[in-house]
Amino acid sequence: MAQPFPYLLLPSFWASRNRARRRERGDFSRALLFGGVAIAVCAALYEGSFWLTGQLADYEELGDYLLRIGLSWLFLTFLSFLAFSGVVTALSTFFLSEDLRLLLVAPIATRRLFYARFTRTVVQASWMVVIFLAPVLAGVGRARCAGAAFYAAALLTVVPFVVIPVAAGAALTLLLVNTFPARRARDLLMLMGLLFAASLVVVLRVIRPEQLLRVESLPDVTGFFATLQSPATPLLPSFWAGETLFAALRGGRDLLHAAALWTTALASVVLVRMANERWYFPGFSRSQEAPKARFARFRAIDAAARALPLSPVRRQLLVKDVKIFLRDVSQWSQLLLLLALVLLYLYNFRVLDLQRIPYMSGFIKSVYALVNLGMAGFVMATVAVRFVFPAVSSEGAAFWIVRTSPVAMRDFLWSKFWAGLVPVLLLTELLTIVANRFLGVDPFLEIASAAAILFMSFALVGLAIGLGARYPRFGADPSQVAGSYGGVAFMVQAVLFVIVMIALVGWPSSLYVMQQVRGRALTTAQMMLTAGCFASALVSSAVVWLASMRSGVAALDAMSD
Amino acid sequence: MIAIHHLVKRYGPFTAVDGVTLDVQPGEIHGFLGPNGAGKTTTLRMIAGLLKPTSGRIEVNGHDMAADAERAKASLGFIPDRPFIYEKLTAGEFLRFHGGLYGLDGAGTGDRVREMLELFELGRWEHELVESFSHGMKQRVVMCAAFLHRPRAVVVDEPMVGLDPRGARLIKSVFRTMSARGVAILMSTHTLEVAEEMCDRISIILKGRIIARGSVAEIRAMGDSHDDQLTSVFLKLTGGSGLQEIDEIL
Numbered sequence: 021m022a023q024p025f026p027y028l029l030l031p032s033f034w035a036s037r038n039r040a041r042r043r044e045r046g047d048f049s050r051a052l053l054f055g056g057v058a059i060a061v062c063a064a065l066y067e068g069s070f071w072l073t074g075q076l077a078d079y080e081e082l083g084d085y086l087l088r089i090g091l092s093w094l095f096l097t098f099l100s101f102l103a104f105s106g107v108v109t110a111l112s113t114f115f116l117s118e119d120l121r122l123l124l125v126a127p128i129a130t131r132r133l134f135y136a137r138f139t140r141t142v143v144q145a146s147w148m149v150v151i152f153l154a155p156v157l158a159g160v161g162r163a164r165c166a167g168a169a170f171y172a173a174a175l176l177t178v179v180p181f182v183v184i185p186v187a188a189g190a191a192l193t194l195l196l197v198n199t200f201p202a203r204r205a206r207d208l209l210m211l212m213g214l215l216f217a218a219s220l221v222v223v224l225r226v227i228r229p230e231q232l233l234r235v236e237s238l239p240d241v242t243g244f245f246a247t248l249q250s251p252a253t254p255l256l257p258s259f260w261a262g263e264t265l266f267a268a269l270r271g272g273r274d275l276l277h278a279a280a281l282w283t284t285a286l287a288s289v290v291l292v293r294m295a296n297e298r299w300y301f302p303g304f305s306r307s308q309e310a311p312k313a314r315f316a317r318f319r320a321i322d323a324a325a326r327a328l329p330l331s332p333v334r335r336q337l338l339v340k341d342v343k344i345f346l347r348d349v350s351q352w353s354q355l356l357l358l359l360a361l362v363l364l365y366l367y368n369f370r371v372l373d374l375q376r377i378p379y380m381s382g383f384i385k386s387v388y389a390l391v392n393l394g395m396a397g398f399v400m401a402t403v404a405v406r407f408v409f410p411a412v413s414s415e416g417a418a419f420w421i422v423r424t425s426p427v428a429m430r431d432f433l434w435s436k437f438w439a440g441l442v443p444v445l446l447l448t449e450l451l452t453i454v455a456n457r458f459l460g461v462d463p464f465l466e467i468a469s470a471a472a473i474l475f476m477s478f479a480l481v482g483l484a485i486g487l488g489a490r491y492p493r494f495g496a497d498p499s500q501v502a503g504s505y506g507g508v509a510f511m512v513q514a515v516l517f518v519i520v521m522i523a524l525v526g527w528p529s530s531l532y533v534m535q536q537v538r539g540r541a542l543t544t545a546q547m548m549l550t551a552g553c554f555a556s557a558l559v560s561s562a563v564v565w566l567a568s569m570r571s572g573v574a575a576l577d578a579m580s581d
Numbered sequence: 582m583i584a585i586h587h588l589v590k591r592y593g594p595f596t597a598v599d600g601v602t603l604d605v606q607p608g609e610i611h612g613f614l615g616p617n618g619a620g621k622t623t624t625l626r627m628i629a630g631l632l633k634p635t636s637g638r639i640e641v642n643g644h645d646m647a648a649d650a651e652r653a654k655a656s657l658g659f660i661p662d663r664p665f666i667y668e669k670l671t672a673g674e675f676l677r678f679h680g681g682l683y684g685l686d687g688a689g690t691g692d693r694v695r696e697m698l699e700l701f702e703l704g705r706w707e708h709e710l711v712e713s714f715s716h717g718m719k720q721r722v723v724m725c726a727a728f729l730h731r732p733r734a735v736v737v738d739e740p741m742v743g744l745d746p747r748g749a750r751l752i753k754s755v756f757r758t759m760s761a762r763g764v765a766i767l768m769s770t771h772t773l774e775v776a777e778e779m780c781d782r783i784s785i786i787l788k789g790r791i792i793a794r795g796s797v798a799e800i801r802a803m804g805d806s807h808d809d810q811l812t813s814v815f816l817k818l819t820g821g822s823g824l825q826e827i828d829e830i831l
Contacts, residue, residue, distance in 0.1 A: 317671075317708070336681025340670065347669040347710075417665035421726070424629045425682035426655035 028128070028136035031119065050508050062155040069159030077163065087160075088266045094156065095258035098149045099185050104213055105145040106189020107196070113141045114190070114300070115197050115307040124304065134296045138289065141190060146182040153178060157265070164269050173268035176278065180285035181261045187288035194295055197303035257281060318343050333427050337435040341411075351407075351498065358403065362451060365395070369458040386533040389461040390526045393469045396452045397518035400444060400473075400480050401511060408440035408484040409510050410501035412576070413492045429576035437485045437569060445477040462536065465529050471554075472525040475561035479568075480514050486568030487513075490575040517564060524557040582607050582765045583628060583657075583734050588637035590623050590789075597623045599789035600637070605734070605765040610756060612780035613769040616819050620789040621769040622662065625738050628767070629659040642733050655683060658727035658735040662742060664719035668712035672703055672722050675711060676729055683730035697725040702751065716743040724752065734765040741772055753779055773811045787819050 072090075076083035114120075114137050123133060157174045160166075253259060260277040267274035325339045345351050369392070412433070415422065422432055452473050456466045491506025501507060528550035535542055542550065583605040590598040598620040605611040615621050626632045628639055630650055639646035644653035666675055676694040680686070685693065698704045701721040711719060720743055727735055740756075741749050756779060760766055770776050776783055776797070783800050785793040793800055803814055 332681045332684060332686030335686070336678045340667065340674075340678045343674065344667055344669040417663075418667050420629075420631055420659075420661055421666065421679065422682065423631055424654060424657075424659045425679070426651040426653075426684075427682050428651060 025132045025135040025139075028123070028132065029139060032140060047505075050505055053508055053512070054503075058151075062151070065152065066155035066159040069156045070163045071159075073160045073163035087269075088262065091160075091265055092259050092262035094153075095181065095261040096256065098153065099181075099256065099258040102146055102149055102182055102185035103189050103192075105149075106141065106186035107193050108189075108213065109141045109145040109186075110137075110190040110193040111197070113137050113144065114193065115304055120304070130297050130300060131293065134293050134300070138187075138190065138292070142183055142186045145186050145189070149182065150178060160269065166269055167271070169271070170265075170268045173273075173278075174265060177261045177264045177281060180281040181257055183285040184257045184281070184288055187285070187292045191288075191292050191295060194292075194299055194303055197307055198299055257284060260284075316347070318346060321346075331431075333431055334435045334438075337432065338439055341436070341439050344414075354406065362399070362447070365451070366454055366458065369455045385459050385461045386465060386530060388459055389456055389465045389469060390522065390529065392452060392455045392459070393472060393525065394518065394522050396448045396455075396469075396473055397476055397480075397521065398515070399451060400448045400476060401514035401518060403444055403447065404440070404480050404484040404514065405502045405507050405511055406498065408444065408481055409488040409507055410493075410498040411436040411440055411485060412489045412572075413494055413496065413501045414498060416494050419494060423579075430573045433485060433489055433569065433572050433576060437481060440485060441477060441481045444481055445474065448473050448477060462533055464532055468525055468529050468554075472521055472557060475557055476518065476521055479517060479561040479564040482565035483513060483517070483568040484510055486570075486572035489572030517560075520560065521557055524553045524560070528553045582640075582642060583611075583736070583767050584640040585624070585628065586638045586640075588624065588627060588639065589635045590620075590627060590632065591635045596789050598627070598634075601786065601789070601791055603784050603791065603794070605767045607733070607763045607765050608760055609781045610760050610766045610768060610779050612776035612783040613767060613786065614771075614773070614776055614783055614815060615769075615786035619786045619819075621786055622738055624786070625659075625736050625767070625769055628736050629657065629661075630654050655730070656733045658730070658732035660720075660723055660727045660735070660737040660740060662738040664716065664723040666711050666719060666722060666726075669710060671708050671710055672698060672714075672725075673707040675722065676725055679726040680729050685730055693729060694725075697729050700728075700755065701725050717745060717748050720744060721748065721751075724755070728755070728759065732764065735759065735767070737766065737768040739769060739771065741770065741775055749775075773815055777811050785815065785818055793818055 073087060076087050076090075079086070158171075161170045161174070164170075257280075260280045263277040264274045264281065267277075321339055321342050325335045328335065328338075330338065369388075449470060452469050453466070456469060487506050487510045488501075491504065491509070493501045493504050493506075496504065528546075531546060531550065532542060535546075583603075585604070586602050588598055588601045589596065601620070601624055603611070613621050613624070623632065627634050628641070628646070630646055630653070634647075639653075641653040642656040644656065646653045667678075670678065673694055676697065677690060680690050680694065695704065695707065698707050701724055703718065703721055703725065706714070706718065711722065714722065720740075724740075727737075737756075740752055744752060753775070756766055756768070768776075768780070780797060782794065782796055784791050785800070793803060795803075797811065800814055801811060803818065
């Protein structure tokens with residue numbers, strides 16, 4: 021007799037259990053860092069929602085109204101995230117997963133396979149939402165002194181709420197895979213998702229929440245909330261979930277909306293299962309076909325590389341790295357989100373109205389310039405851990421080609437360094453110079469910031485390349501590599517380095533600016549201290565850069581041991 | 582030529598390769614045979630410079646792999662058992678990149694790449710991404726790369742895996758031609774017919790040690806007098822056929 025469908029989930033369960041049992045170097049520090057960050061975020065969400073709900077309670081009916089809208093908005097945000105996550109996850113679990121070839125040749129009924137895969141899709145697509153939702157709802161419940169019924173209602177609301185968008189996502193995936201080849205659909209989705217995230221960030225910024233803090237804009241607040249209310253349509257599951265929970269929060273029951281949630285969830289599962297029985301196999305079959313891939317030849321890259329004064333080996337390594345990066349949508353598409361965040365960051369400096377406090381503006385500008393330097397340093401560390409640190413690991417199983425060739429590991433690693441340095445340096449210099457221009461900071465600070473970014477770029481890219489060579493993960497994709505022991509070690513060291521650099525550049529710069537504000541010149545001792553700080557920044561950058569690269573080369577040379 | 586002297590590779594207490602000595606002369610095709618886990622791939626990976634020996638010496642065309650790795654590698658071609666290559670490059674781009682690693686970057690590189698692709702019947706795939714290739718096609722791309730820089734010695738690990746009969750015949754023909762031009766080829770294989778058909782000499786490795794060496798006729802002579810098949814000699818030398826047990830289990 022056939023086992024029930026949860027039997028098909030056992031391999032995933034066993035694999036997770038084995039992963040949890042396996043001990044690797046750096047497990048403790050990784051668990052400490054990520055666990056600490058997760059606990060801090062959950063605590064902040066809990067405290068934030070508790071505080072906000074408590075504040076809203078002071079406004080009686082308006083407070084209730086805002087809380088009700090807030091819950092609907094919270095669920096609406098998660099609804100869109102879950103639907104998108106459902107599409108991407110279903111693409112992987114139903115069509116691209118490696119174990120499907122094993123399962124589809126076994127005598128498993130389509131229905132059983134569907135239930136097993138759908139359960140996996142729901143769990144994979146929603147665990148993050150549930151983890152973030154739980155402290156928020158717990159904070160709201162505590163602030164309103166809700167009883168156990170509220171938490172039970174929360175559980176009974178969240179389960180059907182996550183099933184509905186994931187089912188819709190799975191249905192859309194089925195349609196997509198029967199229309200496009202699966203791998204092209206995945207690239208398209210990844211691009212769409214990042215554009216969606218980028219546009220969401222832009223829209224949130226364009227709402228200009230800081231207007232709420234300005235006294236003269238208070239009459240517009242009602243209008244602002246009116247616009248917030250408009251998307252909370254009664255036909256969406258987010259509205260039903262918000263209403264059910266709001267009723268439970270007030271000690272009542274909203275059976276109508278709870279029933280709407282459950283019946284829609286069950287109906288959507290049945291409908292998707294029926295569609296799956298009809299169209300799953302044709303879609304899976306299509307996803308196995310390898311149609312002629314369309315891709316850009318990037319002849320300009322060959323021409324540009326030929327114009328560079330590089331040895332044949334370095335030229336070929338550079339061309340190879342650039343082409344592989346540009347042809348892999350999962351790699352470069354994440355840059356779109358980064359670009360959106362950078363534009364927003366610069367836009368914020370553009371609209372910053374420091375002239376409102378004229379007597380302080382010179383000092384505040386200088387402080388902002390240092391904050392900007394720190395931000396650029398952290399952006400640099402983040403970009404480096406995601407795009408530069410995995411440079412050696414990205415060779416993957418094909419690394420034998422370089423290792424069996426007559427290319428010294430030193431040449432190989434330095435080629436990776438220069439390929440990583442140029443974009444990181446350009447991005448962060450642009451960020452710093454443009455932001456400082458928008459702020460109108462003192463020219464001395466502008467030059468000092470630009471110089472500090474130059475030093476930091478060499479040091480952090482060198483550190484990322486060196487540690488990436490010491491702790492490679494050839495079997496993992498770049499985002500997993502960034503989260504590995506070496507990636508975490510890099511982030512910790514990079515952040516410490518940025519703090520040291522800000523101290524070394526910031527202290528003499530602020531001293532200079534303060535003296536300027538007071539209309540005094542620097543004393544000889546102050547000038548010597550300033551020069552000493554800048555020299556220390558230069559020397560420490562050079563030491564981090566060269567020592568990291570040397571350590572990386574030694575690690576690659578010793579790899580065959 | 583390829584010469585290895587008393588090569589040892591240990592992983593902790595486990596000795597994968599235990600004092601292997603062999604040489605492959607220019608123009609010779611040397612078969613490297615042994616059961617799974619005998620140490621064939623470990624030996625070949627040490628010769629290719631992918632693994633560092635615990636002790637012993639490797640010379641490729643007179644260059645010591647430990648002391649002068651870059652020159653040794655420059656005159657060697659390596660074909661691994663699994664053809665992992667950059668999936669997001671086209672066959673032509675991959676070969677040009679590979680040529681660049683060996684110092685081929687001049688005007689003639691494009692012609693040489695096309696020549697190799699035509700030789701391995703991949704000419705019309707020059708501008709297609711490697712990710713759309715079958716296993717056999719990837720294997721042939723790797724072979725193009727191995728011969729692209731005109732190496733004087735080639736190390737091949739299981740060359741026939743995943744190739745169709747036409748591909749296998751092509752590879753045999755290429756190896757024979759290269760051998761006739763003086764290239765030393767060290768080839769590990771499980772296919773005894775291939776070894777019988779192509780190799781001038783054969784070494785059989787078991788548990789990290791060479792247990793037999795000689796021409797095909799000499800190896801055959803080590804078996805029972807009533808059976809002149811290399812298979813039965815191989816099974817006798819490496820520990821019995823196990824056919825009786827198979828029969829009992831099935």
